[in-house]
Amino acid sequence: MDLSYENLSTVLSIANGSERNPEQQQAESQLKAWETQKGYHFLLQEIYLKEELPLQLRWLAVICFKNGIEKYWRSSRANAISKEEKTQIKSRLFNLVGEKNNQLAIQNGHSIARIVRFDFPMEWPTLFDDLANSLEENVFRKGDMVATNNLLLILNQVIKTVAVVRVGRARHAMQSKAPIITPVLIRSYLKLFQQWTSVSLDLGLMEVCYLCLKTLRRIITEGFDRPHKNTDVVEFMTISIQHLQMLVVEHEKYSASDMLERYVKCYSKLYVGLISSNPTSFVLFPCSVDIITTFMSLLEHKAELIYNSTEENSFWETLALKGFMILKKIIAFIYKRGAVVLKERNEREEVNAAIQKLTNEVFTTQVVQHLCDLIIEWYLRLKPSDLESWLLEPEEWCNEEISTSWEYQIRPCAENFFQDLITFFKDSLSGFVLNKISNGLANNNNSVDEILSKDAILCTFQLSASSIADTVDFDQLLKDIFIPEGLKNELAENRIVKRRVCLIISEWVSVKCSRESRVEIFRLLVDFLNPDNKINDAVVKLTAIQTLKRVIDDWDFNKYDFHSFLNDFVKLCIQFLGSVEYTESKLYIFNILATMLQRCNPLVDHATLIDILSVIPDYWNSVSSDNESILKNSLLRVLKNLVVSLNDKSTETYRISIPLITTCCTGDTDTFALLSEDGYELWHSVLQYCPTNVDPTSQEELVNLLPLVPHGLLNATEILPTIMSIIRSYALISPDILCGDIGMGIFRALSGYLANMREDAYTVFISLMDILLLQISNNEQFVNNLIGSGLFNAMALFVLDENHDVVSGNKIFLLFSRIAMGSSELFFQMVDHFAIDKKKLFDTWIDNLDRNGNPRNKKLNLIGLLSLCARAIPSKDNVLPLKFAQITKKILLFLEEVNETTEGNCTAYEQDLIYEDIDDYCYSDQDITPHGEKKRYQALIESKDPVFKTNLKSLLAQVLSELRNTLNDTDFRQLISMNDEYSIEKLQTMI
Known part of the structure; x- marks a missing residue:
């Protein structure tokens, strides 16, 4: 068509x-x-x-x-x-400015903004001039509100689009045009505002005026580097706070429309945006103090209204949030002493002037202390709506409290701001706050109001942890006040204080808390989780569990002090698990179980581990939707830690773990994307902790999982190290299974990854190949896979690529040494098969020896090169005979550095193993028995690694003897004569 x-x-x-x-x-x-x-x-x-x-x-x-x-x-x-x-x-493009359908006009505006992104300023230098002229004509000459609305829609989208450009001239060009468009916008706004406020409540007129204000907010924030220097902007900022004050005062008059609230919020966004992008300019506006004090006044005069409001995110609450945000950013500017990017030399003077202005005119000690009083009295107290939600839906309310972001809820926002106050004005507030706390704690818990007041006071102690830690004895306060307060059960409302005590402990435990106090905390938390105490509702228990996790995760946590409480906590958590309804609550419980298993290994007794294991199937099967799949991720982490804790008895988890691994790690399934990462982690742990004496049936079950590896290797590259670690574990359990078609596929994938492999994956790759070469380097199928997959060629290209560092290259040469030790003839065949440049290969190999600081690896390289020389020299190879003198000299110098036993061992060889991450997770703890994988690896290197069994000096003497018997006297003497005087003297003693 x-x-x-x-x-x-x-x-x-x-x-x-x-x-x-x-x-x-x-x-x-x-x-x-x-x-x-x-x-x-x-x-x-x-x-x-x-x-x-x-x-x-x-x-x-x-x-x-x-x-x-x-x-x-x-x-x-x-x-x-x-x-x-x-x-x-x-x-x-501007033919549609008369369009009455707003949505179509918006799409047209988006289209124009996309063109502007590509064409401005080179192909469209008059853009802002054209828009300014059109706006001027439609507002002041024609009075066409439809066209004005659409032009403002376009301009708003254009400014928004250009503002995000960080490369090129567009943003700078817009800033050069801002003084042209801004006066037109300001005059348009003033005209429209005057009309709708003095004539009638015309919603259409209000909408256009609001759009003009919204566009002004963007251009003032994004269009000026130093807006306080522009007289039009300075005038508008003064007018804006006057209009804000007027609309706030007359809020009830215009309550029929939410448009008024949108205006007020837009002014707030303008101020927040300016402070965020250019705090110095904001402070230097003549009206800045008026703006700040206006929001302080709003916070004070609307505090009771906000406190008693049952409406979530009400107008006044939203305005209070903006007020706290403005104050927060301003005091951060003061505290950081103007740590902003200075573009001009005299800006430092402006920064200092701004700080001086704020310090002297706004944030005096009296004002800051008054702010503290205000926050404590109204904004830190639990609201009536909070108490109602706590009573009706305790679990839901608690989960919301834990997960709420402070920017969107007034009490968390006030808490965050209070922390800034006590941090930034520590000198003037520490004594003041401590006095408030001292007086507040003297109150009794005889009424709900007293309890709420005490809770707010205790909240200040919680939030002041980092600021007042040096001036208070937390351990004594814990013993004398917080624990007794937490144990009170006279009123149902005592649960409020119990929750607060938990929050205080969470905040203080990492700041200042003795070992003895931690034991008392464990005892208190056991009491808070006691199901027989009816005051301990879901909120108290969930908060106690979150606190317990903070204590256990802390750096100074001592698992031996915790040991006597461990079983009680596990039983209480499992018992509580049966009574919670929400997925988030279950997550908290499973996370603490996983944390206890991890941090307390190996102190958890076998019966307790089995108790935890027994709950996993039921909860796994209870997950009914993708929205709850995160619960399955948590269960997988618990199961992984159970495997680790059970160690040699981890086979007891196989009836559960192996089916789950199959479910999570099977490609092209709905669960793969959601669960595979944790599934692979579990799989790796199952293999690592598989005992050395595993029964044949269990081993077969593990081996049957191997076909799931290739899909993950090809499709889950973000967790490539984990998947390669799984392959490495199989190399230790049953290396022969990597000799078939699966091994070919794995090697082919690795050959493709090798050149650009991330360091953590590369480390696993080296240890994987080292293990395989130690065990099956002479297996014909394995060799065919190594060649057919291109992996050997990829390794050679890696070491010959100058873009790769020497340390990484030396690790590949270690693998080449393994191949050479197994069969030097095979090594040369592989090199010839891929037409690899021998001279460059051996030059690089020998040169890199001087930069190999690992004695163990260096010895392996020397043995490998010596093995190749023994094969190449008699066959008249044209490369290695010329390198023999270099190699022998390096061997002789190396022997002077180490002190080998007759068997060839040395203490320097017993560290820096190739499998360097084998001690990750828990082996710093001497009480933990090494897992099956470590035992398998140690047995392998002790039985098969020539580094511990080959005396290098004897091997050199043996090679020399073989060469002397193989070569004629002339060739042998010529070979020896290529050495320097030192080497010849040493070699004479061996011949």
Whole structure:
């Protein structure tokens, strides 16, 4: 079908049908085919510009147009829109300013903004001048509100788009035009504001004026480097706070519309945006103090209203949040002493002047202390709505409290701001706050109001931990006040204080808490989790569990002090698990179980471990939707830690863990994307902790999982080290299974990854190959896989690539040494098969020896090279005979550095093993028995690694003897004569 206006209109009508059918699919394919044809986007624009056409047809046309601009407007793109078509399109971009459908006008604005991103300023230098003129004409000469609205929509999108540009001239060019467009916007705003506030409550007029204010907010924040230097902006900022104050005072008068609230929020966003982008300029505005004090006044005079409000995110609460945000950013500016980027030399003077202004005029000691009083009295107290939610839905309320971000809820925001106050004004507030705490703790818990007041006071102690730790004895306060307060059970409302005590402990335990106090904390938390005490509701228990996790995760946690409480906590957590309803609550419990297992290994007794294991199947099967799949991730982590804790008895988990591994790690399933990462972690632990004497049935079950590896290796590269670690574990359990087709696939994938492999994955790769070469280097199928997969060639190319560092290259040469020790003839065959440059290979290998600081690895390299010399020299190889003198000298010098036994061992060889991550997770603890994998690896290197069994000096003497017997006297003497005097003297003693 040819592209024409009529045909395009017809196809768009068909594509816009309400039901999916073959004809509609054909229409969509036709639109796709037309995308790259000349004139397509011009015709789309023509269609959506025609007001007489059906709205749905125009809507689809403008959407296609907008998407096409994104894909084809840039001239460097394939099938880019031609320059002529662009000119035609741009000539009509503002023809839709009279559009009355707001959504269509918005899409048109988005389209224009996309063009601006590509063309401004080089191809469209007059953009802001054109917009300013159009706005001036429609507001002041024509009074056309529809056109004004649409122009403001376009301008807002344009500023928003250009503001995010960080490379190129667009942002700088916009800033040069800001003084042109800003005065027009300000005059337009003032005219419109005057009209709707003095004449009538015209919602349409209010909307246009609001859009003008919104655009001003963007251009002032993004269009000026130093807005306080622009007289128009300075004047507008003064007017803005006056308007804000007027609208707040007359809020009830205009309560019929939420538009008023949008105005007030927009002013707030303007101030927050300015402080965030340029705090110095904000403070140096003449009206800045007025702005700050206005929000302080709002926080004070609306505090009771906000406290008693049952409406979530009410207007006044939102305004209070903005107020706290403004104050927070301002005092951070003071505290950091203007630690901002200075673009001009005299800006430091302006920064100092701004700080001086704030310190002297706003944040005096009296004002800061008054702010503290205000926050404690109204904003830290639990609201009546909080108490109601706690009573009706305790579990849900507690989960919301734990997960709520402080930017969006007034009490968490006030808590965060209080922490800033006590931190930034420590000298003037520490004594003041301590006095408040001292007086507050003297109150009794005889009424709900007293308890709420005490809770707010205790909250200040919680939030002041880092600031007052040096001036208080927390251990004594814990013993004398907090534990007794936590154990009170006279009123049901005592649960409020119990929760607060938990929060205090969570905050203070990592700041200042003795070992003896931690034991008392464990005892207290056991009491808080006691199901027989009815005051200990879901909120108290969940908060206690979160506190317990903080204590256990702390650096100074001592598992031996915790040992006597361990079983009690596990039983209480499992018991509590049966009574919670929400997924989040279950997550908290499973996370603490996983943490206890990890931090307390190996102190958890076998019966307790089995108790935890027994709950996993039921909860796994209870997960009914993808929304709860995160619970399965948590269960997998618990199961992994159970495997670790059971160690040699980890086979007891196989009936559960192996089916779950199969479920999680099978590719192309719904669960793979969600659960595979934790599934692989579990799989790796099961293999690592598989005992050395595992029964044949269990070993077969593990081996049967191996076919799941290739899919993960190819599709889960973000966790490549884990998957490669699984393969490494199999190399120790049953290396022969990697000799077949699965091994070929694995090696082929690794050969593709090797050149760009991340360091953590590369480390695992080296240890994996080292283990395989120690065990099956002479296995014909293994060798065929090594060659057929291209892995040997990839390793050779890796060491010959100068972009790779010497340390990484030396690890590959270690693998080459293993191959050479197994069969030097095979090594040369592989080198010849891939036509590898021998001279460059051996030059690099020998040169790298001097930069190999690991005695063990260096010896292996020397043995490998010596083995190759023993094979190459008699066969008249044209490379290694010339290198023999270098190699022998390095061997002789190495022997002077180490002190080998007759068997060839040395203490220097017993460290820095190739499998360097084998002691991760828990082996710093001397009480923990090494897992099966470590035992298998130690047995392997002790039985098969020549580094411990080959005396290097004897091996050199043996090679020399063999060469003397193989070569004629002339060739042998010539070979020895290539050495220097020192080496010849040493070698003479061996011949």
